[in-house]
Amino acid sequence: MNLPALLDERRARAALSRAVEPGDEHAGRWLHRYGATGFLDRLLHTDGTSPPGTSAGDDPFPGTGHKRVASWRLRATAADPDRDLATIQDLGGRFLIPGDTEWPRQLDDLEDARPIGLWVRGPADLRTWALRSVALVGARACTPYGAHTAGDLATGLARKGWVVVSGAAYGIDGAAHRGALAADGATVAVLACGVDSPYPRGHDQLIRRITEQGLVVGELPPDSHPTPSRFILRNRVIAALTRGTVVIEAQHRSGSLVTVRAAARLGRHTMGVPGPVTSALSAGVHELLRGEAALVTDADEIVELVGDMGQLAPTRRGPVLPRDLLAPAAAHILEAVPARGPTPTTVIARRAGTTPDETLAKLYELHSLGFVERRGEGWELTRPSASTPNARRGGP
């Protein structure tokens, strides 16, 4: 990697996202101490040369094993952040880093395991969508009952204006994404691989559809492949991004339970959908329900729980931002929402002269910001309430 004198933060983080495995807390601590450019600088200049501010021969990462540092250095040297950033741009996507307006600040709860950056594709604003999102997770080899229930919950959540987050895997994940898409709803797929090389292959079409109508997100740079540990570490991002995680079918000791426990540690709501006690695929869920997780059977019950947080009052009415602070694209869509009656997305898109996908993305953002409400298959302007004009104070 060829570095200019002054490293740019985004380019440094892009390089680090290739050098460091997701969730590496050792790296997270150095990143916190030196900043992205400083950390990368130290990685690239200690191969015989001395980095600025240290004398030759000093260990620049005391307490971190040599093997781990050697692996970072090897991969940082091979990284080409300019190419990766060009790739994501060519795909119509972006590489988000902390400090960006679109960065979902709830990821900061992951502390040293916070993603170095997020590679994102799709027309919506990740930060705004994440404010009103719920994770639906569960077994890959689910039963027809599980798939049906996941689809049903996702459709119900979408109809209520909630964003469905999942991992794009076979089984429950796929059913959840499809349920949201089928209701013209918002959905986010968090991948354990590059957002340009979706996995599993059998979900190519589904993931492409989410790229158009929702958001596809990952920590790994373009052309990265999933590994078992990457799947597990991806789950912490799903947990942190959302207001709560619902597990639909899970065997004892399954990966979905990891996501739920991560959510619990982060103070998120954890929920489980019961099933027959005769089904091994419900055994893991029942185990959770015998602990801290709340039993939920439909979208109403989920929203009742996750909506019940001080920051996002469920009875909130009216926008939290002055209309003239809206980004132009969102303001344009807002102007296209008729004054009366629920209006389908397609009609609003036609009035705004843009695509239904782009319209839907903005409508969900406007919903998060309190400007519009979803009613059935349509959207309407939020009627301001005299008593709580400005009840919301911030994100989760």
Add this chain to the structure above:
Amino acid sequence: MNLPALLDERRARAALSRAVEPGDEHAGRWLHRYGATGFLDRLLHTDGTSPPGTSAGDDPFPGTGHKRVASWRLRATAADPDRDLATIQDLGGRFLIPGDTEWPRQLDDLEDARPIGLWVRGPADLRTWALRSVALVGARACTPYGAHTAGDLATGLARKGWVVVSGAAYGIDGAAHRGALAADGATVAVLACGVDSPYPRGHDQLIRRITEQGLVVGELPPDSHPTPSRFILRNRVIAALTRGTVVIEAQHRSGSLVTVRAAARLGRHTMGVPGPVTSALSAGVHELLRGEAALVTDADEIVELVGDMGQLAPTRRGPVLPRDLLAPAAAHILEAVPARGPTPTTVIARRAGTTPDETLAKLYELHSLGFVERRGEGWELTRPSASTPNARRGGP
């Protein structure tokens, strides 16, 4: 009714059990104040005549409506306790009243709604059996899943030496009784009618079998028929008699939920078995599980909960009574249990020279008293533990 000068408590309660509907707390208060003989005396002598200790014309039951008192009086006058007591005796049964050794003292928790007495048929000791009992209740029109699960839990509980209590109705109740019987286990049917006139008719055979191998219990005197309110009030007896109630399938607002809520008010454990969220017959259970009830999926989990009470330490080892205080029939069976290895009920019965049903009844009593343990299909002597020879201090 023809009364001797000195009313006998048992005969008075037998008469009152015909005069007063189950769970009538007005009657319970007068019963508490005047005793059974005094209450009955006042009922029978205020029809124009004055009862002892009152002047003519005084209202003997101030605060209780005249219609209610008139109904008590009418039915008390028509009662024939001697005939009822002869009937139950002819059936090989008995009429238990508070103060009897076999009276289950946990029914006192019902306070003014405590049964006036209990008509009982079957070879076992109700008080001892109730000490280690669990109620399994649920929908009459249950699904195959519910019936299977009820049978399974009952078999599992019976195998662990627990007594299964239910209401002998179609559906979950029947499956629970049958599951216990199939495992050569102990089961108690609490009826909402006379124990000589079982209901429903389609469960004639089942109830007769329970009369032989278990216990059939009711508050109503011989030849009484069930009514909707008697079904509901029967449920409080099931709840009070047991250490906990498990509801297996129940719709919203069903009678089983009444039993569970009664159990909760009495400080008993309340448990629910989850099912598919797509099943209306699990909706009532899920509602409970979202409240105070604990989610259980097998007999181990039930026993873990109900066995976890101070009075009946789960790690208890060894008998709580000196062997020479045992009733002769129980002592006789205890002598027939071989010193080594689990022995089937039939073998113990043969050694004791009595019937398997009689033997089983006594074995469950001996189990409650800590003399024997159930292992698989057989029984063995409890091995005394050095640390907790006498850990149990009383009933629930």
